[in-house]
Amino acid sequence: MKKVSIGIDIGGTNTAIGVVDREGKVLVKDSIKTPTHGNISLFIDDITNAVRELVSAVSALNPKIEILGLGIGAPNANYYTGNIEHAPNLSFKGVVPMVKLLEANFPDLKAIAITNDANAAAIGEMIYGGARGMKNFVIYTLGTGVGSGIVVNGDLVYGHDGFAGECGHTYIVPDGRLCGCGGKGHLEAYCSAPGMKRTAFELLAKYNAVNSPLAEKTFLELDSKMIFDAAEKGDMVALEVFELTGKWLGIGLANTVHHTSPEAIFLFGGPTAAGNYIFRPTIESMEHNLLPIFKNKVKVLPSQLKAGDAAIVGASALVYKELDKLLA
Amino acid sequence: MKKVSIGIDIGGTNTAIGVVDREGKVLVKDSIKTPTHGNISLFIDDITNAVRELVSAVSALNPKIEILGLGIGAPNANYYTGNIEHAPNLSFKGVVPMVKLLEANFPDLKAIAITNDANAAAIGEMIYGGARGMKNFVIYTLGTGVGSGIVVNGDLVYGHDGFAGECGHTYIVPDGRLCGCGGKGHLEAYCSAPGMKRTAFELLAKYNAVNSPLAEKTFLELDSKMIFDAAEKGDMVALEVFELTGKWLGIGLANTVHHTSPEAIFLFGGPTAAGNYIFRPTIESMEHNLLPIFKNKVKVLPSQLKAGDAAIVGASALVYKELDKLLA
Numbered sequence: 001m002k003k004v005s006i007g008i009d010i011g012g013t014n015t016a017i018g019v020v021d022r023e024g025k026v027l028v029k030d031s032i033k034t035p036t037h038g039n040i041s042l043f044i045d046d047i048t049n050a051v052r053e054l055v056s057a058v059s060a061l062n063p064k065i066e067i068l069g070l071g072i073g074a075p076n077a078n079y080y081t082g083n084i085e086h087a088p089n090l091s092f093k094g095v096v097p098m099v100k101l102l103e104a105n106f107p108d109l110k111a112i113a114i115t116n117d118a119n120a121a122a123i124g125e126m127i128y129g130g131a132r133g134m135k136n137f138v139i140y141t142l143g144t145g146v147g148s149g150i151v152v153n154g155d156l157v158y159g160h161d162g163f164a165g166e167c168g169h170t171y172i173v174p175d176g177r178l179c180g181c182g183g184k185g186h187l188e189a190y191c192s193a194p195g196m197k198r199t200a201f202e203l204l205a206k207y208n209a210v211n212s213p214l215a216e217k218t219f220l221e222l223d224s225k226m227i228f229d230a231a232e233k234g235d236m237v238a239l240e241v242f243e244l245t246g247k248w249l250g251i252g253l254a255n256t257v258h259h260t261s262p263e264a265i266f267l268f269g270g271p272t273a274a275g276n277y278i279f280r281p282t283i284e285s286m287e288h289n290l291l292p293i294f295k296n297k298v299k300v301l302p303s304q305l306k307a308g309d310a311a312i313v314g315a316s317a318l319v320y321k322e323l324d325k326l327l328a
Numbered sequence: 329m330k331k332v333s334i335g336i337d338i339g340g341t342n343t344a345i346g347v348v349d350r351e352g353k354v355l356v357k358d359s360i361k362t363p364t365h366g367n368i369s370l371f372i373d374d375i376t377n378a379v380r381e382l383v384s385a386v387s388a389l390n391p392k393i394e395i396l397g398l399g400i401g402a403p404n405a406n407y408y409t410g411n412i413e414h415a416p417n418l419s420f421k422g423v424v425p426m427v428k429l430l431e432a433n434f435p436d437l438k439a440i441a442i443t444n445d446a447n448a449a450a451i452g453e454m455i456y457g458g459a460r461g462m463k464n465f466v467i468y469t470l471g472t473g474v475g476s477g478i479v480v481n482g483d484l485v486y487g488h489d490g491f492a493g494e495c496g497h498t499y500i501v502p503d504g505r506l507c508g509c510g511g512k513g514h515l516e517a518y519c520s521a522p523g524m525k526r527t528a529f530e531l532l533a534k535y536n537a538v539n540s541p542l543a544e545k546t547f548l549e550l551d552s553k554m555i556f557d558a559a560e561k562g563d564m565v566a567l568e569v570f571e572l573t574g575k576w577l578g579i580g581l582a583n584t585v586h587h588t589s590p591e592a593i594f595l596f597g598g599p600t601a602a603g604n605y606i607f608r609p610t611i612e613s614m615e616h617n618l619l620p621i622f623k624n625k626v627k628v629l630p631s632q633l634k635a636g637d638a639a640i641v642g643a644s645a646l647v648y649k650e651l652d653k654l655l656a
Contacts, residue, residue: 262487297489
């Protein structure tokens with residue numbers, strides 16, 4: 001029997017579903033709209049149908065498939081309760097018992113679990129990626145926001161309430177930039193893709209940089225890929241954006257090291273495609289801000305999850321952690 | 329049989345040793361000089377003799393005593409290796425295999441373990457104090473420095489290298505005050521007892537506060553008790569010291585909540601004797617800096633370990649965690 005698990009990534013616009021093998025390879029996948037009608041039963045039906053079709057498709061390719069379980073990544077997902085709780089970007093209001101609803105439709109599956117996407121990425125990295133064999137590591141996911149997943153003694157840190165690992169909202173700059181959460185000076189306001197854009201606009205203003213290619217873009221247009229392209233052409237504004245982003249991110253990573261002393265910190269997401277433009281200043285800043293006992297010990301590594309499939313793959317990895325717990 | 333454990337607290341000047349019962353009560357205790365001669369064998373002999381005398385004394389009081397093990401709190405102690413590693417304030421240089429050396433003298437004891445004093449305080453709080461029954465909590469120890477111990481899923485977070493939980497060296501103020509570790513802007517430089525003194529001196533200078541009772545003290549003389557006494561008399565400088573200390577400490581606690589989402593954070597040490605002078609602004613600042621999902625959830629509580637015996641008691645608690653692991 002070939003054992004596989006199913007990963008479901010619920011985003012604000014789309015919900016991606018895939019069947020993933022033990023090596024983290026997506027065998028088949030599909031995407032459905034995350035509905036805006038707010039009717040959770042209809043959405044559960046849509047997911048159930050899509051899962052059944054994918055299972056049929058993969059069973060047709062290989063009749064000896066065994067489905068181990070379902071893992072779900074979703075905003076404001078609470079691992080302990082199995083609920084999505086008050087997710088601001090989803091049409092389902094209040095507390096939605098996702099795991100319970102899916103268990104009713106898939107009674108034969110032993111492991112159905114949910115967590116947020118950054119925690120799912122951490123488990124994906126541990127089961128399939130660069131953190132295989134590591135017991136203490138952290139992942140920072142850099143995108144529209146900054147998420148994080150923290151692993152201690154081989155287990156994800158969920159905390160008392162199920163919501164641990166919000167390092168994007170640690171404090172970097174006193175009374176600094178407004179964060180999406182309403183706070184000020186948080187890491188996410190500096191090191192997310194929109195944070196990099198904000199830095200670029202501050203630098204354009206600071207230097208009156210009319211010759212920068214970034215000066216040709218509106219605030220709505222500019223993205224982190226354009227900043228990378230400009231850096232590649234030697235644009236001083238773009239290069240400084242990476243320096244500053246790395247400086248701030250390194251402070252955040254040092255704060256995390258002072259909490260949990262991980263073996264490695266993985267960086268995931270669009271801005272990490274810039275490679276050493278972002279990794280070098282990040283590592284320099286982290287090392288600068290570490291206690292001597294931690295210096296030159298903590299690896300800062302690119303995630304080994306493939307960008308396109310990472311959310312599905314991460315969610316599917318939850319299943320293996322659940323099965324481990326059932327066996328323990 | 330009455331089961332007890334032995335706690336040893338190795339400080340820069342003195343080493344305190346006590347026999348502690350399961351309720352965290354110190355039955356007998358002694359203190360020896362932490363030697364400055366750098367000869368570890370002589371120090372191990374001193375500890376061994378003191379332990380044997382205490383055991384004789386306690387056995388004379390109650391012949392049905394069973395010694396479960398030895399727990400040691402020491403600077404730069406590594407739980408994983410059992411070593412004290414490069415402790416700057418001890419005369420023993422390099423790597424000292426404390427656990428191994430004590431095991432040789434106490435072959436009958438099943439559990440001998442070492443960690444740093446803040447981690448020992450966390451375990452003490454869990455075994456005997458206010459964190460009994462809690463699986464996810466944190467302790468901050470405010471004294472000459474700021475230490476911390478983090479508990480996740482009922483276990484202390486030691487991290488990859490054994491040195492996790494150095495929240496005193498997280499980053500609060502960019503390019504801020506010089507920290508004892510050589511870094512800048514760390515929590516410890518603001519929220520330790522000397523940090524409070526530094527704040528007082530800044531405020532004396534800022535307001536030219538010649539009428540403050542604190543103006544009568546030299547930088548060498550002023551301590552956090554004097555600041556508390558002045559606050560009690562309504563001194564505006566002293567009152568603002570507590571407001572600012574709480575503001576900074578609350579930022580640090582919020583950063584910790586965003587990492588591990590604890591049920592409670594305990595505060596331990598001299599400055600916490602000031603009660604609501606320090607707790608109220610700390611809690612206000614923490615709440616202000618928390619994501620909405622964490623607001624009004626995390627308790628900030630005074631440690632229930634008695635100040636005088638806390639180091640011995642905390643160290644002795646290590647024994648119960650070790651025995652749990654042997655049984656698991």
